[in-house]
Amino acid sequence: MQLKIWHKMIIGIAIPSLIALLGGLLAYGYITDVKNRQGFVMIADDMKEHVLEIRRNEKNLLLHKDVEYFKYCGDSISVLKNYLSNISPQSTAEIGESNFSELRNSIQMYSDTINNLYGQFQTETDVVEKVREEGRKLEAYIAAKKSNGELSTNFILNVRRLEKNYMLFRDKGSFIAFESAILTMKNIVPICYECIPYTQVAYSLSKAYNNSESLINELQATGVKLENITYGIAGKERSRINAFLNRTHTLLVAALILLCTIGPLLVYKTASYIVAPIKRLSDITKKITEGDLNQRAPLKEHDETYSLAMSFNTMLDQLQLTHHSLEQSIELLHEKQIEAEKRASLGFLISGVTHELNNPLNNISLTAESMREDINELTLEELKEYIQDILSQSERAKHIVSDLLEFVGTHKAAVMEKLDIINLIEEAASLVANQLRVSNINLKMDIPNAPFFINGSKSKLEEIFVNIMINAVHAMKSSGRITISARPDKEHKRIIIDISDTGCGIPEKDLKNIFEPFFTTKPSGEGTGLGLSVAHSLVMKHSGDISVQSKLGEGTTFTITLPGFEEGLL
């Protein structure tokens, strides 16, 4: 992907932000719509209120049957009409033109019915006046005649009471009671000329009443229709708002889900793209720290890390070059050091050999010279002593040369055989027993009873132990104790032998040189400085190990480890 880090970051941040923005914008649009729709609901509610007001007046009118209420009804219808004419054409279009035309038609119908009802009300009032007049006449007649057949004053009075009731209430119950009284009157007096005018106007009243009744029914039906239309409009607007709200809700949830899933995914991916080259660099740095200078940063991304990786690789090239030349210098230095050490140790060896050989040579030379000068004066005993000195010093020189050859490994090969090392230690101890006794040194043996077999050369092994014991004797001067302990280590098939003395000890600075050839702290003649180095090289020839521990003034312990016998190694 050839994108820069900041491009990646923008993508990672911008896409989730865009999703959030889109969701927000859509929600904003829907909320604006909902707000507008709420205005339409208010219009619908206002219309509903006006219709309810009309219907309230209608109820009052029907209850009281009074002229004043006709006026109220008319007023409230005018208010509604006025309200409708004030609604903007845009709102009318949004709410629905058909709803409004239906509403207008119904209002018109209602208004017409009210007017008709008013006309009918006037007619009915006129007829009522006539009924009252004729009633009064009939009542006067019946009262003057006292009686007309069956028609009694009381009956007429009762009819007039029912008539008054109707005048008063103008309701269905009182009307039916009055109408039935008139019919009864007809039945009682089938031919009654005085009664005809009264019954005729009563009949007109009945007709007017029935007309009013049908108009009232029509009015109420139209009122209900008006109510239904306004309720319908309000309901429709509310359900539209609900639909909008539901859609907004769904949309917001969808945006949120998208944001919650794609957002973290994109951020994670972007972070990974940004971090990947840096992590690779870090891994490579780790490998380089571990010493692998051949590592190079791959040049994959063409972003800001590209130049970093380039510089990093250039730095590594330089580092490798420097490292290489440093290594060469170190190698050269090392070689020079080895050379210097070789020269130094050769010098040390030569000076040691020279010193060690020159002493017996000097002794021989001085003795010979003395013999030559005093040959005539020397007694036989003295001559013997001189000759013995020459021989012993020659022997000493021979030993030095032989030790030296042993040390450099050109001496004849030792014969290896199966040996009981326990027995060998005892024999070696007996070789130095005399010297120990003379030097007043105790020997303590702490060795197992059972034999422990190893591969070895009897004479060489004896030489090792004798050399170390002689070294111990020299360290203790006049008295002390040598302890030899042997511990077989069955697990590792080896034996560990400790030879300790209670001598003067070896200074710490000399411990590291103790196995070096010709290294000695002893006076001349007491040791060639080869004893321990020969012991060391002999132990090595037996595939063993030798080490030393010492404390100044307390003593020294040499520890020799030798592997156990194995068939096939002989």
Add this chain to the structure above:
Amino acid sequence: MAAGLQLMIIDDEPIVGKRLKRMFEKEGYAVETFLNGASAIEALEKKHFDIIVTDLMMGSVDGMKVLDTAVKKNAGTRVIIITGFGDQGTIDEALNKGASDFLIKPFKFEELYKAVKKAESGLKAT
């Protein structure tokens, strides 16, 4: 004859002491031999020696220490060093410290005798 000059011979090789004692005594010197530096220094505390012939490498108290002690005690004492191995550094050190001669073993008695005589003439001069 050396008129009984006091000669001290120190060497951890007993043969050296024995042979030199006999030969120098024949030449008229009063000779005392020592096997290590410590006992020689002890003797120096008690007695004056005109000429000291000492080995260099002798364990803990070496010839260099004997030289130091002898020169410190009496600047007139002549010290001749004899050693089995002597590098130039050691020779220079000994001569700087006041050794009158430095002989490498094996040496002929005549050589040592000459060195002693030379030291003796130095003694006379002072």
